[in-house]
Amino acid sequence: MGRQGIRTLVVVGVGLIGGSFALALKRAGLVERVIGVDRSADNLRCAQELGVVDVACDALALAAAEADLVLLATPVGQMAACLSAMAPTLPPHALITDVGSTKGNVVRIMRETLPDRLARCVPAHPIAGSELSGAAAAQYGLYENRDVVLTPMAETDPSAVETLAALWRACGAHIAVLDPDEHDRVFAAVSHLPHLLAFSYVNLVADRDNAERCLDFASTGFRDFTRIAGSSPEMWRDVALANRPALLAALHDYRAELDRLIGEVEGEDGTALTNRFGRARQVRTAWYQKFLRK
Amino acid sequence: MGRQGIRTLVVVGVGLIGGSFALALKRAGLVERVIGVDRSADNLRCAQELGVVDVACDALALAAAEADLVLLATPVGQMAACLSAMAPTLPPHALITDVGSTKGNVVRIMRETLPDRLARCVPAHPIAGSELSGAAAAQYGLYENRDVVLTPMAETDPSAVETLAALWRACGAHIAVLDPDEHDRVFAAVSHLPHLLAFSYVNLVADRDNAERCLDFASTGFRDFTRIAGSSPEMWRDVALANRPALLAALHDYRAELDRLIGEVEGEDGTALTNRFGRARQVRTAWYQKFLRK
Numbered sequence: 001m002g003r004q005g006i007r008t009l010v011v012v013g014v015g016l017i018g019g020s021f022a023l024a025l026k027r028a029g030l031v032e033r034v035i036g037v038d039r040s041a042d043n044l045r046c047a048q049e050l051g052v053v054d055v056a057c058d059a060l061a062l063a064a065a066e067a068d069l070v071l072l073a074t075p076v077g078q079m080a081a082c083l084s085a086m087a088p089t090l091p092p093h094a095l096i097t098d099v100g101s102t103k104g105n106v107v108r109i110m111r112e113t114l115p116d117r118l119a120r121c122v123p124a125h126p127i128a129g130s131e132l133s134g135a136a137a138a139q140y141g142l143y144e145n146r147d148v149v150l151t152p153m154a155e156t157d158p159s160a161v162e163t164l165a166a167l168w169r170a171c172g173a174h175i176a177v178l179d180p181d182e183h184d185r186v187f188a189a190v191s192h193l194p195h196l197l198a199f200s201y202v203n204l205v206a207d208r209d210n211a212e213r214c215l216d217f218a219s220t221g222f223r224d225f226t227r228i229a230g231s232s233p234e235m236w237r238d239v240a241l242a243n244r245p246a247l248l249a250a251l252h253d254y255r256a257e258l259d260r261l262i263g264e265v266e267g268e269d270g271t272a273l274t275n276r277f278g279r280a281r282q283v284r285t286a287w288y289q290k291f292l293r294k
Numbered sequence: 295m296g297r298q299g300i301r302t303l304v305v306v307g308v309g310l311i312g313g314s315f316a317l318a319l320k321r322a323g324l325v326e327r328v329i330g331v332d333r334s335a336d337n338l339r340c341a342q343e344l345g346v347v348d349v350a351c352d353a354l355a356l357a358a359a360e361a362d363l364v365l366l367a368t369p370v371g372q373m374a375a376c377l378s379a380m381a382p383t384l385p386p387h388a389l390i391t392d393v394g395s396t397k398g399n400v401v402r403i404m405r406e407t408l409p410d411r412l413a414r415c416v417p418a419h420p421i422a423g424s425e426l427s428g429a430a431a432a433q434y435g436l437y438e439n440r441d442v443v444l445t446p447m448a449e450t451d452p453s454a455v456e457t458l459a460a461l462w463r464a465c466g467a468h469i470a471v472l473d474p475d476e477h478d479r480v481f482a483a484v485s486h487l488p489h490l491l492a493f494s495y496v497n498l499v500a501d502r503d504n505a506e507r508c509l510d511f512a513s514t515g516f517r518d519f520t521r522i523a524g525s526s527p528e529m530w531r532d533v534a535l536a537n538r539p540a541l542l543a544a545l546h547d548y549r550a551e552l553d554r555l556i557g558e559v560e561g562e563d564g565t566a567l568t569n570r571f572g573r574a575r576q577v578r579t580a581w582y583q584k585f586l587r588k
Binding site for chain 1: 480490495497498507509535541544547555572577
């Protein structure tokens, strides 16, 4: 292995996210061996057949004993149990990270399950995904030009952050470092809130007396506005509960914004509506120009 | 002209929508002459140079005197003045239609300005558009496979509806007929409400203390959810005011839906959240499969 490389990567939950990380590190020549652990024996066999993992293992403690780096890519509900099972056998130098879309809860779980190893814990959130899932969906290029946010704790050793950042950069990702709470506030606003608003909007249409006719006439605006309402209910329940304080603050802010808008429509205040819509258009258009150049 | 054709079409407001209707009828050989009227002399000259209109006219009364069909494609705020100016010279047989995205208000304007001609009035709403505008954006194929909703009044002569329907079908459109109020309720739900929700959401993000950081991390979910927040503020102010009752009902329903969701997040009711999100996903996924086959 080169200067930046590691010998053994343990991926717990070998799906699109964990599997693509393993593949990208293999292509970069930065990992010698990938051990996969997964609740689904079928998925794990598939991961091995596709070369996403080299070794399939159904015992977390056994895999942990070999680890230089552990990537937790399970649903958040299973994370505490996995870390508890791995804690006794993890070598002292092993680095522990995850891929969850909320970070305050991961910090809490790490503090509870690995209190003596926080220097080697680097919570992380790769901003990537697709509507596909499972090891069969893993791909080398998933992280090319995507952001990965690292949210180290006060206890995290800076060298652990640097090691993980170098591995993610080798996958093609851009690294950002945020405080875990700030991460959760940012993603409550730009990701979690719009998902919940889109789910709610589709439910509202579905509950109407004239729902069928409405859906008959729904077109491209509806299509794009509701795309994220096709996301996994279980995943978004977990996110909503895990990021509850920041999300509730954003939901209450949105309700206040909606009340102001309703007041202006009720009061037929055309000037206020034009200003409100005009500001949104200006911000969205400027954002999109920047996004396209990324 | 063939059985279905007309001699003179007068397009008031020669932009994307009105210009594309003129071009499509010309290609179908169903109109002999198109007279264009427009507040912008530059736009009208452009329409003439591009062959969208044959004759440019800056006097509504003069154009009206020649009309077999009048297509009103102005902003809704100018519609009453245009119809009043045309009323004295319109031939008795002339058919009058529009392209507005709200219909109850158009019915009211027609009743006020053309009380003796309601048999020949067919309010209409072609479900088409693009982010482009002006005569230069007019295109033959804009209405291919798109819906056009006709909303005749009680007084409208069925033969007038049939004549207009045949012309729109010749443009490639599919015809639906709705009661004007039902039209406004349907489009309040599937088009007007999501636009207002998207504008409000972008304003909420823009007002945050950490707005810049939020926009830095906004990605594809944000992009699609906010696409319609890039729409024209003036047009959407007009729509919000014109469709005020139906839109307010939808806004209040959405707020109630949001309150239920907030209650479930506050109460950490994971089962209720999973059901809520799951229902939305099921409805959205089924809708999208149908939409793709259209």
